[in-house]
Amino acid sequence: MNRRTFLQQTLAAALLPLVSPRVFRLQEDPFRLLRRNVGIFTGRGGTIGWLATADALIVVDAQFPETATQCWEGLHARTERMIDALINTHHHRDHTAGNIALKPHARQIIAHRNVPELQRRAAEQQGTLDQQAxxxxxxxxxxxxxAGDERVHVVYYGPAHTGGDAIIHFEKANIVHVGDLVFNRMPCFIDLPGGATTEGWIAALERLHATYDDETQFIFGHGNPKYGVVGGRADLLVMRDFLEGLRRYVEAGIKSGKTVDELAVDRLPDFPEHYVESWPQGIPNAIRAVYQELSGS
Ligand SMILES: [Zn+2]
Structure with missing residues (x-):
């Protein structure tokens, strides 16, 4: 990124709370076509994936009501179809809060069997039970x-980022939305009460890496702005290495008798690029979660 782009993006980020979404949209188009009518929408929250043709409209994840509405408007300009299926990659609210805005336009909402109960429990804690779909x-x-001339596979690999993660494979486009199985080169949220297990998460990333090929494009739930939310097979292993690094770091700390507060540093040694200014608590929180996972306390 050159200095000018950097300054523009920094300025845009600083002004974001002050300007209306409409003004911000002029600066950066949240829609991006990847290939074969499959694309992404970046607004606020987990990346939305979509397939939009005259014969099919599939949407993966829903972000928040305002951005879901903006996404619907953009997709509706591409095809007159209703949403044939809205698929949630998992229950976290930055992926499901927009369900309520998309539901009137959607024939069905699909998720792994564990998702409705996880979503209900989280909403109960957050006091948002009346805002769920x-x-x-x-x-x-x-x-x-x-889905028209495309075939879409939705697969559960077992507990990983949560207890109900779906992987969505657009077969002919050779594009896979992996939800929050990848936080691309940034701290990740490890939600133990929501069913997360770093061991299962690592296994899921390795299975994904073995299942797809070098031509496969992957859509990530979140990404460090420097690296983005679309990548290739190698990025899956960067995420795996980060999780393994977290586990190694915490394991060594526990062995040497350190407390969780002593371990909860801002940046993980060996992973200096996994840092996002707007989320300074990311790494300490991830360390605390892994500590709890490994020590059982
Ligand atoms: Zn998540």
């Missing part, structure tokens, strides 16, 4: 949708 079709461990 839940999946009305669940699967375990997989389902396939025919």
């Amino acid at each position: 839940y999946a009305d079709r669940t699967f375990d461990p997989s389902l396939t949708l025919e």
Whole structure:
């Protein structure tokens, strides 16, 4: 990134709370076509994936009501179809809060079998029970949708980032939305009460890496702005290495008798690029979660 772009982006980020979404949209188009009518929408929250043709409209994740509405408007300009399926990659609210805005336009909402209950429990804690729309079709461990000239596979690999992560594979486009299995070169949220396990997460990333090929494009739930939310197979292993690094660091700390507060540093040694200014608590929180996971306390 050159200095000018950097300054523009920094300025845009600083002004973001002050300007309306409409003004901000002029600066950066949240829609990006990847290939074969599959693309992404970056607004606020987890990256939305979509397939939009005259014969099919599939949406993966819903962010928040305002950005979900903006996404719907953009997709509706591409195709007159209703949403054939809204698929949630998992229950976290930055992926499901927009369900309520998309539901009137969607024939069905699909998620893994564990998601509605996880979503309900989280909403209860956050006091947002009245703002939820839940999946009305669940699967375990997989389902396939025919979507015009595309075939969409939705698969559960077991507990990883949560207890109900779906991987969405657009077969002909050779694009996979992995939800929050990848936080691209940034701290990750490890939600133990939501069913997270770093061991399962590492296994899921290795299985993904073995299942797809060098031509596959991956859509990530979140990404360090320097690296983005779209990548390739190698990025899966960067994420795996980070999780393994977290576990190694915490394991060594526990062995040497350190307390969780002593361990909860801002940057993980060996992973200096996994840092996002706007989320300074990211690494300490991840360390605390892994500490709890490994020590059982
Ligand atoms: Zn998440």
